[in-house]
Amino acid sequence: MESREEFAEEYTFKERLRLVLIGLAVGGVLLFGWKGWVLPRWAEFAQTAHCYEFRGLSGTAVVFYTLFVGLPVFLALCAMLLFSRRGLKILRDRQFPYKGEKVFRPTKIKRGRAASIIGWQHILAPLVFVAIAIWGGFQARELVRNVDPSKFDRSQCVTAEPNS
Numbered sequence: 001m002e003s004r005e006e007f008a009e010e011y012t013f014k015e016r017l018r019l020v021l022i023g024l025a026v027g028g029v030l031l032f033g034w035k036g037w038v039l040p041r042w043a044e045f046a047q048t049a050h051c052y053e054f055r056g057l058s059g060t061a062v063v064f065y066t067l068f069v070g071l072p073v074f075l076a077l078c079a080m081l082l083f084s085r086r087g088l089k090i091l092r093d094r095q096f097p098y099k100g101e102k103v104f105r106p107t108k109i110k111r112g113r114a115a116s117i118i119g120w121q122h123i124l125a126p127l128v129f130v131a132i133a134i135w136g137g138f139q140a141r142e143l144v145r146n147v148d149p150s151k152f153d154r155s156q157c158v159t160a161e162p163n164s
Contacts, residue, residue, distance in 0.1 A: 007107060007109065009100075009102050048157065073133045077126070079125045083122040087120065087122025090122060091115075091116060094115055096119065
């Protein structure tokens with residue numbers, strides 16, 4: 001009995017071009033929004049975070065918790081959305097790439113234990129970011145504890161003037 005290698009179906013040139021153009025368009029919009037809108041507002045807030053308070057939490061604490069906990073949790077959610085469904089399909093079909101999945105280059109189909117490992121890697125990928133968020137929570141708490149509010153420059157804070 002001869003062992004025959006199976007390969008997954010590849011995208012056609014047109015499909016590849018379409019996917020690349022869609023990726024560039026979506027990536028360009030996200031990059032433009034990130035660099036042109038999010039980062040400038042975040043930088044402005046971070047400069048004057050000590051002037052704000054949100055539900056009993058100082059603006060400085062918001063900065064630390066956003067960076068050390070919020071960002072990793074966001075990345076965990078993104079990883080979950082991108083990888084978990086694919087991992088479930090790999091486990092369901094017991095093959096990688098899963099049945100019907102097209103690929104960009106010649107890819108041998110893996111079955112059995114190798115496919116299961118790849119499927120579980122896809123499903124468990126978000127846990128790395130969850131672990132970073134848990135670690136970050138302790139780091140943020142310690143940083144907030146060590147902040148001395150008396151050392152901030154209060155001249156940057158804009159006070160609300162009453163209406164006359």
